[in-house]
Amino acid sequence: MFNPSDQQAQELLLQTMVQDLAARLLMEFEKWALSAESSGTILKTPLDSQSRLSSEEVIKAKKRRLARAQKTIGDYCLLAGSPVDANAHFATAIELARLTGDLFWHAGALEGSVCALMVDRMDEKDSLVEEEVKFRYYSVIQLYRRSQLQDNAQRQGIVKEAVDLLMHASDGANSLIDVSDHLVLYVEIARLFGTIGYEHKAAFFSRQVAQLYMQQDNVQSAISAMQVLTLTAKAYHYPKSGQKPGA
Incomplete structure (x- = not known):
C-alpha cells in the first residue's frame, strides 16, 4: 500500500497500471495479427489494387502480410508509449519488407523506426542520433520515390492493357x-x-x-x-x- 497523500507514489502507480494495460492490449493484438487467417489479414494501402485480387496478387499479398503486420504492431506500440517494443517490430518489418520488395511498407517501417528512436531519446542531445535520423530519413525518401516509380510502372501496364482492349473492341465494330x-x-x-x-x-x-x-x-x-x-x-x-x- 502507499500513502494517498503521496502524489509521486500515485503517479507511479497510475503509470504502472497504464503501461500494464497497454502491454496486455499489445500482446493480445500481436497474437491476433500473427495467428489470424491470411485471407483476413491482407493489409492494403491506396497504392495497392483496390479491385479483386488476381491469384498472383494474392500470393504476393500473403508473402507481404507478415511484414505489414509487424509494421502495424510497431505503430500500436508507439501509440501505447513503448518505443523499445515498437523499434523491435519495425526492425522485423524492415527486414521482411526488404525481402519481399514491399517498398512502400518498407519505407513506412523505416520511418516508424525513426519515430521510435526519437521518442526513446527525446531527453538526449546526441549528434550521433541526429546523424542516424538524417541517414534513415534519406533512405525513407528514396524508398518512397522508388515505390512511386514502381506504382507508375504498374499503372502504365494497366493503361496499355486497357488501350489494347479498346482497340480490339473498335475492330469488332465492323460486325x-x-x-x-x-x-x-x-x-x-x-x-x-x-x-x-x-x-x-x-x-x-x-x-x-x-x-x-x-x-x-x-x-x-x-x-x-x-x-x-x-x-x-x-x-x-x-x-x-x-x-x-x-x-
Missing part, C-alpha cells in the same frame, strides 16, 4: 449492322480513351461518332455531329512553329 450500335460503341470508346488521358484517340473516335451522325438525314443528328466535332477540335490543334500551345 455491327445497326448504326445505333456503332454510335454507342464509339461513344464509350471515346469516353474511356478520354478518361485514361489518350486525348487524340478519344478525339479520333469522337470524329467517328460525328461521321455516323452525319449519315443520318435529320437536323438533330447534324447538330449533334457539329457539337462532337467542336469538342474534338482542341485535340487536333497543333501550334505553329515557335508558337506556344493555346496561343
Whole structure:
C-alpha cells in the first residue's frame, strides 16, 4: 500500500497500471495479427489494387502480410508509449519488407523506426542520433520515390492493357449492322480513351461518332455531329512553329 497523500507514489502507480494495460492490449493484438487467417489479414494501402485480387496478387499479398503486420504492431506500440517494443517490430518489418520488395511498407517501417528512436531519446542531445535520423530519413525518401516509380510502372501496364482492349473492341465494330450500335460503341470508346488521358484517340473516335451522325438525314443528328466535332477540335490543334500551345 502507499500513502494517498503521496502524489509521486500515485503517479507511479497510475503509470504502472497504464503501461500494464497497454502491454496486455499489445500482446493480445500481436497474437491476433500473427495467428489470424491470411485471407483476413491482407493489409492494403491506396497504392495497392483496390479491385479483386488476381491469384498472383494474392500470393504476393500473403508473402507481404507478415511484414505489414509487424509494421502495424510497431505503430500500436508507439501509440501505447513503448518505443523499445515498437523499434523491435519495425526492425522485423524492415527486414521482411526488404525481402519481399514491399517498398512502400518498407519505407513506412523505416520511418516508424525513426519515430521510435526519437521518442526513446527525446531527453538526449546526441549528434550521433541526429546523424542516424538524417541517414534513415534519406533512405525513407528514396524508398518512397522508388515505390512511386514502381506504382507508375504498374499503372502504365494497366493503361496499355486497357488501350489494347479498346482497340480490339473498335475492330469488332465492323460486325455491327445497326448504326445505333456503332454510335454507342464509339461513344464509350471515346469516353474511356478520354478518361485514361489518350486525348487524340478519344478525339479520333469522337470524329467517328460525328461521321455516323452525319449519315443520318435529320437536323438533330447534324447538330449533334457539329457539337462532337467542336469538342474534338482542341485535340487536333497543333501550334505553329515557335508558337506556344493555346496561343
